[in-house]
C-alpha cells in the first residue's frame with residue numbers, strides 16, 4: 001500500500017460493512033467494525049469468485065469503546081442513519097471524514113444534521129452486490145465499483161482503496177449517476193423483494209415489461225426534475241441490471257427474508273416524490289410503493 005495506513009471505523013456489520021471492512025483491512029488499514037450486536041470477528045471473511053478473503057477486524061459493540069478516527073464509513077440501512085448518532089459522536093473528531101455507503105439520492109442531506117459543522121461528507125454509490133451469510137461472513141456475487149463525486153474529499157476516499165479489490169470511480173456528473181443507480185434499484189429491489197425471488201425472476205416476460213415501465217417512469221421523473229440523465233446513463237443502468245447474475249439478490253430482498261424493514265421510501269419513495277413534485281405520472285412506482293408499505297414483517301425464503 002503506497003497511501004499511509006488510516007484509522008477507519010465502519011458503522012454497521014452487515015453485508016456492505018463487513019465486506020468493505022475486510023477489503024480495507026486486507027489492504028493494510030487499521031479498521032474497526034461498529035456493531036449493535038455481538039462481535040462479528042475477530043476475523044471477517046468474504047467469499048469471492050477467486051476464493052475467500054479473510055482479514056482480522058476487531059468489533060466495537062458500544063459507542064463508549066470508540067475514539068476519533070481518520071474515516072467513518074456509514075454502512076447502515078438509510079432508515080437507520082439517525083441511530084448511528086452516538087457512534088458518530090465518539091468517532092468523529094475535527095479532521096475525521098465521513099463516507100456514506102448507502103442507496104438513495106440524498107446521502108449528504110441525510111447525514112449532515114448528525115455531524116459537527118465543517119465535517120466533510122463523501123456520498124458513495126455501491127456498484128457491487130454482497131449478502132451476509134453469517135456473522136462476519138459475506139458472499140460477494142457481483143461488481144467492484146464505488147462511485148463518488150469529483151471533489152477533493154472523494155479523491156481522498158478513493159486513495160483508501162487504491163490498488164485494492166474495490167475500485168473507487170470519481171464522477172463529476174455525480175447527481176446524474178446517483179439517479180442512474182436509482183434506476184437500477186427502482187427496478188431490481190422492489191421486484192425481488194415483493195416476489196421473494198432473486199434476479200432469475202427477470203427471465204419472466206411480464207416481469208420484464210414491469211421493469212421497463214418502472215424504469216421509464218423513473219427516467220421521466222428525473223428528466224422533469226432537471227437531472228442531466230443522458231441516454232448513456234440509462235443504457236448503463238440497463239447494463240447493470242442485465243449483468244446481475246440470476247442467483248444474486250438485492251439488499252431489499254435480504255431485508256424481506258430477514259424480517260427487516262425495507263428502504264422503499266428511500267428508493268421508490270424518492271422517485272415517486274420527484275415525479276409528483278413535477279407533475280409526472282408514476283402509477284407503477286406508486287403501486288409498488290403501496291405494496292411494500294403494506295407488507296407484513298416476514299416472508300418465507302423462496
Ligand SMILES: NC(=O)C1=CN([C@@H]2O[C@H](COP(=O)(O)OP(=O)(O)OC[C@H]3O[C@@H](n4cnc5c(N)ncnc54)[C@H](OP(=O)(O)O)[C@@H]3O)[C@@H](O)[C@H]2O)C=CC1
Nearest residue numbers: 012013014015016036076080083084102103126129130251
Ligand atoms: N448488500 C448489497 O449488495 C448492497 C447494499 N447497498 C446499500 O448499502 C447499505 C447497507 O446495506 P447492507 O449492508 O446490505 O445492509 P445490512 O442490513 O446487511 O447491514 C446494515 C447493518 O447496519 C447495522 N446497524 C443499523 N443501525 C446500526 C447502529 N445504530 N449501530 C451499529 N450498527 C447498526 C445493522 O444491524 P442490525 O442487524 O441490528 O439491523 C446491520 O448489521 C444500504 O443502504 C443498502 O441499500 C447498496 C448496494 C448493494
Ligand SMILES: CC(C)(CO)C(=O)C(=O)O
Nearest residue numbers: 128129185188189250251
Ligand atoms: C446490488 C444492487 C445493484 C442490486 O440492485 C443493489 O444496489 C442492491 O442490492 O441494493
